[in-house]
Amino acid sequence: MTHVEAQSAGAYPLAGKRVWVAGHRGMVGSAIVRRLVAENCEVLTAGRKELDLTRQQDVEAWVEKNRPQAAFVAAAKVGGILANDTYPATFLYDNLIIEANIIKAAHDFDVEKVLFLGSSCIYPKLAPQPISEDALLTGPLEPTNEWYAIAKIAGIKLCQAYRRQYGRDFISAMPTNLYGPGDNFDLNSSHVMPALIRKAHEAKEQGLSEITVWGTGTPRREFLHVEDCADACVHLMKVYSGEGHVNVGFGSDITILDLTRLVCDIVGFKGKIVHDLSKPDGTPRKLMSSERLAELGWRPSISLERGIADTYKAFLATLS
Ligand code: GDP
Numbered sequence: 457m458t459h460v461e462a463q464s465a466g467a468y469p470l471a472g473k474r475v476w477v478a479g480h481r482g483m484v485g486s487a488i489v490r491r492l493v494a495e496n497c498e499v500l501t502a503g504r505k506e507l508d509l510t511r512q513q514d515v516e517a518w519v520e521k522n523r524p525q526a527a528f529v530a531a532a533k534v535g536g537i538l539a540n541d542t543y544p545a546t547f548l549y550d551n552l553i554i555e556a557n558i559i560k561a562a563h564d565f566d567v568e569k570v571l572f573l574g575s576s577c578i579y580p581k582l583a584p585q586p587i588s589e590d591a592l593l594t595g596p597l598e599p600t601n602e603w604y605a606i607a608k609i610a611g612i613k614l615c616q617a618y619r620r621q622y623g624r625d626f627i628s629a630m631p632t633n634l635y636g637p638g639d640n641f642d643l644n645s646s647h648v649m650p651a652l653i654r655k656a657h658e659a660k661e662q663g664l665s666e667i668t669v670w671g672t673g674t675p676r677r678e679f680l681h682v683e684d685c686a687d688a689c690v691h692l693m694k695v696y697s698g699e700g701h702v703n704v705g706f707g708s709d710i711t712i713l714d715l716t717r718l719v720c721d722i723v724g725f726k727g728k729i730v731h732d733l734s735k736p737d738g739t740p741r742k743l744m745s746s747e748r749l750a751e752l753g754w755r756p757s758i759s760l761e762r763g764i765a766d767t768y769k770a771f772l773a774t775l776s
Contacts, residue, residue, distance in 0.1 A: 468526070468569050468625070468694055470495040476524035476567075477501055478509065478558050479531030483638040484573060484631070487686035488528050495690065500524050510550060515557040519565045528689060529558050529572040529611070533604075537670075537738050539645040540601040551607030559614045563624055570626040571693045572615050574608035574701065576678075576744050577601045578630060586745035589630075589700055598739040612701050619699055628701035629692050632744050636682035636763065637770035649679060652716055653764070653771050656723040666728040667720070670735030673713030678743045680706040681763035684756040691754045705744035706756050722764045 475492060479485035480501040492499050500522055507518045509531050533550040540547055555572065562570045579587045580595030592612070597605045608630075615626035635649035643651055648670075655667045688704045696702060710718070716729050749755075758766075 468697070470497040470526065470690070470694060473497045473525045474523065475499055476519075476522070476527040478527060478529050478554075482530055482532070482534070483636060483640075483682050484634060484685060484689075485528070485530035486638050487636065487682040488530060488689055491683070491686040491690050497526075509554045509557060512553075512557045512560075515561045516564060519561040519567070523565065524562075524567055526569045526693060527558065527562055527567050527571070528693070529555060529570060530689075531558065532573070532608075535604075535640075535645045536647040536651070537600050537736055540604055541736070544603040547601075547603040548607050551604060552610055555607070555611040555614065559611070559618065559626065562626070563618050563622060568625060569693060569697075570615065570624070571689055572611050572626065572628040573689065574612055574628055574630045575604065576630055576632045576703070576705075576742050577605045577739075578608050578612070579742070579744075581739050585741050586705075586743045587703070588745040589703055589748060592701070600736055600738050616699050625697055627692065627696055627698065629689055629704050630701050630744070631685045631688075631704040632678040632680050632706060632742070634682045634685050635679055636767050638682065639767065639770075641771055641774065648677065648712060648715070649719075649764075649767065650771070652719040653723065653768050656716075656720045656725040657768070657771065659727060660723060660725040664727060666730050667716070667725065668730050668732050669712060669716050670732050671712065671737035672733065673716065673729070673731055674711055675737045675739065676709040676711050676741040676743065677715070678706050678709040679715070679760060679763070680704065680756060681758040681766070684758050688749060688754050688756075692749075692752065696752055700748075702748050702752070703744040703746055704749060705746035706760075707746050709741065709743040710760070718760065719764055722761065723768055 581598040583591040618624040639650040
């Protein structure tokens, strides 16, 4: 499908619309809010004190009162490999209940369009690479993050179910590993990118001779800057209408060891890299096929080098 055909198939301009960003304080949600400025729409958000997304009646009451026309579901309990493994109940229950509450309320109060955000960990651990959307539910998941993955798969299915049963225009996007300003830089719960930025920075500041990387360093990961992800989500909201979820990727991956070298270079740490083999590697490779998104007329524009430099700057700003 060409870009023009895609637009006419599902054209949904956002200008003048009331657009709810659920999870607007998170890394992705806040990037979507920033990106929506260019769309001339009215952005609706609800603070945690105003609305607890795990409470069904509260979500219904908020949606009934505020009447969004479109909603980005970027609210989720997220964390890196260790956090997922340590808090399985939280990752499964909170994510199930949050997405179920929002999607059901969107149906009850006639929200015209919903974009649900998942993650590349929905795919089987040993899915053929690059992973196409069709790989979903073709094999066992990576056990370290299956709790989160199961919840996100349920979210995709919920959007599909409301499409089929009620003709709702609910769609899903599956971003690859994201990084950027607003990321969680806590070493126990973060993903690898912010962890490496913090470790390299602290090692440089303290004059240490080495930094420790979890696992063997051989796993490969794909990284997309969150501003690119937000841009892709807004694009999909405007042009895409279909039952299938759409991957949102960068298009190439890198080993954790090479990523560590790149981060050290950008941060300016010149010491050694050592491995903590007591920590898990997780899935060996997780590169998504972004062909469907490219056919829909979108490509990333932020290089890994520029994105890391930008994220390092954002990290430094959190310290002052
Ligand atoms: P994943 O993509 O779901 O596996 O989540 P992560 O971003 O947490 O981890 C990606 C890879 O980076 C795994 O192989 C980790 O073992 C590795 N890694 C290396 N050092 C670190 C670190 O300091 N923190 C985290 N979270 N992962 C690290």
